[in-house]
Ligand code: NAP
């Protein structure tokens with residue numbers, strides 16, 4: 001049985017990847033940050049009490065800002081594959097918490113690579129490492145962006161991801177480690193954090209549809225993104241680590257849409273006639289420097305690994321709308337029963 005270790009397992013991608021690996025028969029270990037409230041909701045459907053004899057998902061407390069914890073977990077989990085997904089992953093927040101973002105995203109990756117380097121010392125076990133890179137690294141580079149496009153990062157998050165990318169390339173070359181950088185364009189799902197623009201829209205329009213919310217405050221509506229489905233993208237991560245040689249790959253759909261187009265389609269699926277009546281701009285959601293146009297060129301991963309996305313832009317939005325309509329209905333039921341339902345995160349995203 002192969003063993004995998006996932007940092008960021010409680011996040012959107014971590015939960016999809018854990019499901020994929022379990023379905024392939026892996027024993028999965030995940031790193032969970034200690035929090036005062038439970039942060040494992042996305043893992044509920046696959047979590048088994050560790051006392052169960054057939055439990056193959058194991059969670060460990062740790063943090064990528066704490067190198068010693070990474071060493072302990074590597075020793076315990078003894079993984080064949082490591083997926084480093086942990087990140088302060090919100091671009092807008094990275095302007096407010098720039099040093100922290102660098103510590104988690106850039107130096108956190110370096111800490112992990114140092115642990116890997118010791119662990120895979122000569123004669124030691126071979127471990128394959130996936131680094132979660134981002135299309136944000138391309139920043140203001142002209143579209144379409146491919147593996148050969150120069151990075152022009154536009155946020156502390158993107159700069160930190162560029163550093164993590166180059167640390168990974170350097171450790172691959174210097175120490176002969178099996179390390180792959182995935183350069184993933186935006187990918188979404190009903191599990192996407194609620195302060196990212198797609199989920200913020202599908203959550204808010206559901207509530208607006210049922211009269212639970214009046215307004216949706218957004219920032220830059222002209223930004224263009226290459227949006228795919230997270231379930232498809234974790235397959236690309238896994239595929240990269242199954243090859244004979246480590247390499248770096250862009251993962252994208254090859255289609256780009258504006259935030260306005262996302263609003264159009266989401267409103268259409270909800271049966272909302274004119275979303276402009278409900279949407280207002282709020283300066284707090286603009287970034288000091290934004291990325292205007294991301295459009296990935298996925299030809300390398302299609303050609304070399306045979307990967308291509310299955311879920312279209314429209315299907316992605318439908319999945320998110322259907323899910324968030326159900327959530328809004330549940331909130332409506334609670335509201336009718338006299339409960340106060342708070343829309344969390346509205347001021348943060
Ligand atoms: P996400 O939902 O924000 O998940 C991030 C995960 O990292 C969470 O499990 C979080 O734990 C964990 N984490 C944060 N700080 C940590 C720390 N100091 N130590 C250990 N764990 C920590 O992000 P995602 O959408 O799944 O993305 C996964 C990775 O891909 C991230 O590295 C992200 O930057 C990158 N990426 C994402 C996209 C995208 O469109 N989704 C595109 C390109 C790259 P908590 O649950 O406790 O917060």
Ligand code: GDP
Pocket residue numbers: 091092136186195196197198200217218219220221223224225259285286287290291349
């Ligand atoms: P990002 O591409 O990783 O920054 O993903 P986001 O979903 O956070 O943002 C995508 C684009 O939507 C960016 O260009 C944002 O400036 C834009 N945007 C417009 N309004 C909002 C908002 O209210 N929240 C967020 N998160 N992004 C917004």
